[in-house]
Amino acid sequence: MSDIPFLNPTILQQLDLPVPSRDQTPLVLPQLNLNHSFEPSRDLLAYRKLYGLDLLAGDYWQGYIQMPLFRLHVQVFTPEREIPLGTVCLLHGYLEHSGIYQPIIREILDQGFSVVTYDLPGHGLSDGSPANIQNFDHYQQVLMAVYQYVKNADQLPKPWLGIGQSTGGAIWMHHLLEYAEKRQDPIVDRVLLLSPLIRPAKTAWWHNSVGLGIIRRIRRQVPRHFRRNNHNPEFLRFIRLKDPLQPRMMGMDWILAMSKWMFEMEQRPACRIPVWLAQGALDQTVDWRYNIEFIRRKFRLQTLLMLEEGSHQLINERADIRAALTGLIPAFLHARPKHHYY
Secondary structure (H helix, E strand, O other): OOOOOOOOHHHHHHOOOOOOOOOOHHHHOOEOOOOOOOOOOHHHHHHHHHOOHHHOOOOEEEEEEEOOOOEEEEEEEOOOOOOOOOEEEEEOOOOOOHHHHHHHHHHHHHOOOEEEEEOOOOOOOOOOOOOOOOOOHHHHHHHHHHHHHHOOOOOOOOOEEEEEEOHHHHHHHHHHHHHHHOOOOOOOOOEEEEOOOOOEOOOOHHHOHHHHHHHHHHOOEEEOOOOOOOOOHHHHHHHHHHOOOOOOEEEHHHHHHHHHHHHHHHHOOOOOOEEEEEEEOOOOOEOHHHHHHHHHHHOEEEEEEEEOOOOOOOOOOOHHHHHHHHHHHHHHHOOOOOOOOO
16 A cells, blocks of 8 residues: 555656646635635646645645735635534645645544645745745745735634644744734634744754855756655655656745844744644654754743654655544644634
8 A cells, every 4th residue: 555645657658637836826726715616627626636636535726826926726625514623724845745745634634624725935836946945034025925815714713723844934033022022912723834844954054154155156056955854765765756837946045034034033932832742763854853942942842742763854754653633633623722822
């Protein structure tokens, strides 16, 4: 049995369906409309099949949200139960996209919660310079644009919860600290961080500021090096060789924006908002020891789950390694809510 829900794109061709692409598929996205049932076009049906999203129970909507800076690809999933227990806003990591998060979307739906997720700018079917961003503040603007667009939808009831992998976790931490500094309640009741980005691993080449400055002057992009960021060989093979929406280049502006964001996050005051954290002990993408201490200083760390054999990309980790995370998700979702912090 396959350890991933994704299809080989050649199967789409055998079914006479187009293979999704960043150039063509966004052109057929309708504006997101949660007031009517959604019937996917042939191109969007191909997208759903490729990433196993057609295997999920419940209702589904897909479309774009236009904001001043970006045109965002957004997906909404609801469970089979008549009234969802709440809503999870799920944010993916750098060099990823929301399509490959099918396993955790399925687990959330199985617990009776709705899911709203979107592709970050420059990723998946959202527009923007590929795998790039000028300022991490843009991620906050995107988060709030999506929230304002869907917050009153019947399909997405409160409480809202946040889950973020890597850069997705960074976006949630930024949001929590920014709102705490203003003494305002965040848009989510609590957050689950999966291998969150605060500081990259010391082995990352962009830790060398001199080398980074030289490269930045010479070129705006560098080829992506596909690292073994988990222990699931089928998943690693899929993203490296078969996923048509995987970025093949890394933007220098993103790395510079991240460096600036890291400094700004250190300057923000601590807050009382609880976070849950799952971290792989074999993660070589982020400096997880430093990151855990940062989280302890800045937040109320409610739960820390260390996966001793886990690496960075936990959502598609090998099943035996991921089993503990599968148990953590229901506990996080059904924890007693606290609706006000300020």
